[in-house]
Each structure stands twice: as structure tokens, then as C-alpha cells.
Amino acid sequence: MRTIEMLHRSGVGVAPARTIREAATIMEHAGVGALAVVDGDQLVGVVTDRDIVRRAVARGLHGDARIDAVMTSPVVTVAADDTLDAAYALFASHGLRRLAVTRDGSFVGMLTIDDLLVSLVEQLDALARPITAEILFAQRDPAVPITT
Amino acid sequence: MIHGHRVGEPNRDCEVLEVQGSDGGAPYLVRWGDSGHEALFFPGSDASLEHYEHEARGNHAHD
Numbered sequence: 403m404r405t406i407e408m409l410h411r412s413g414v415g416v417a418p419a420r421t422i423r424e425a426a427t428i429m430e431h432a433g434v435g436a437l438a439v440v441d442g443d444q445l446v447g448v449v450t451d452r453d454i455v456r457r458a459v460a461r462g463l464h465g466d467a468r469i470d471a472v473m474t475s476p477v478v479t480v481a482a483d484d485t486l487d488a489a490y491a492l493f494a495s496h497g498l499r500r501l502a503v504t505r506d507g508s509f510v511g512m513l514t515i516d517d518l519l520v521s522l523v524e525q526l527d528a529l530a531r532p533i534t535a536e537i538l539f540a541q542r543d544p545a546v547p548i549t550t
Numbered sequence: 551m552i553h554g555h556r557v558g559e560p561n562r563d564c565e566v567l568e569v570q571g572s573d574g575g576a577p578y579l580v581r582w583g584d585s586g587h588e589a590l591f592f593p594g595s596d597a598s599l600e601h602y603e604h605e606a607r608g609n610h611a612h613d
Contacts, residue, residue: 428589
């Protein structure tokens with residue numbers, strides 16, 4: 403499966419000059435925990451709710467400061483047409499919870515560990531279903547008549 | 551239009567204000583209908599695009 407097929411939500415972003423307060427408001431209204439920071443159509447960073455807590459609130463940074471002051475850059479990305487194995491490897495090697503998905507260098511969406519976990523649970527459920535049915539509704543072959 | 555992700559979650563809509571992609575694609579500068587906030591939007595499989603006709607503004611001369 404390709405990475406792009408696992409993206410279930412639209413991506414949301416902000417321009418680098420927007421403020422921390424505006425970014426937090428967008429996160430709240432869009433229901434996302436991470437925003438792409440995009441200049442034109444170029445991905446220049448990623449900012450998460452955790453970044454705002456740790457790099458802005460905890461350090462007393464004003465809400466009117468630019469969002470690019472607290473973003474993570476450069477960004478670890480995975481290509482939209484890469485396999486999920488590549489995404490798993492990046493999540494594991496970088497200790498990330500979200501991964502920016504790009505196509506030809508442009509941001510297309512945010513892949514989260516939650517997306518992968520939901521998919522894994524669905525796959526495990528599909529695997530377990532016939533086994534569960536077998537346990538609950540065991541079918542036994544009819545006894546073969548013994549002939550002498 | 552962004553479709554809800556959970557049972558009971560309403561659909562949300564936003565208006566495209568500006569196309570910022572070099573080839574007419576994403577990112578789109580949008581304004582959310584329910585909050586009025588503006589953000590950059592990269593539509594995924596949960597979003598659909600609807601076109602609306604806008605009447606031309608301005609005075610029309612009538613003979």
C-alpha cells in the first residue's frame with residue numbers, strides 16, 4: 403500500500419508569517435494537532451500543539467510572535483507514492499507521531515501514527531474474525547459410522 | 551466541503567479565497583464557514599469541491 407492511500411484527512415497549513423495565536427486557533431477549529439508551515443507552495447516547516455506548548459507557552463513567547471519561530475524545520479517527509487514500509491521506518495527511526503507527506507516536494511497531507519494504528523487494528527480484526535467464529539461456533543465433522 | 555470523521559460529526563465547509571499552488575492546485579487559502587478563520591488547505595479524500603456561480607458586481611446600465 404502507498405502512503406497516500408492511508409491519508410484520510412485533508413491537510414491544513416499556515417503561512418510562516420502568521421502568529422502563534424492564529425495557528426493555535428486554526429488547530430482548534432480544524433481539529434488537527436499539527437499544521438504544515440507553507441511559504442507559497444513550499445513546505446518550510448511543521449508546527450504541532452506540543453511545539454506551541456514547549457517552545458512558546460513554556461518560554462513565555464507572546465502569542466503574536468510568528469509561527470515560524472516555534473516550528474520544526476527541516477521537515478522529515480515521506481513521498482506520497484512511497485510504500486507504507488518507508489513510513490513505518492521513518493516513524494521508528496525519528497521517533498515521530500506525524501509525518502508530512504509530499505508529492506514532488508509539495509505538501510499534500512499529514513500521516514499520523516493514529517492512522518497507522520487504526521489500520522493495523524482493522525487488519526488484526528479481519529484476521530481474528532474467522533478464528534473467533536471458529537471458537538464460538540465450532541463445527542465438527544459428523545461422526546463416521548464404524549463398520550465391522 | 552469536509553466530511554465528518556466521526557459518527558454525528560457534521561460536515562464543514564470553507565470558501566476558497568485564493569489558489570496558491572503553481573499549477574492551480576493546493577494549497578488553497580480558505581475561510582472556514584463556521585469560524586471565519588483563514589488557513590491553507592490541502593484537500594484529501596474527505597473533501598469535495600463545489601462550484602458556485604457568482605453574479606458580477608457593479609452597476610448595470612439600462613437603456
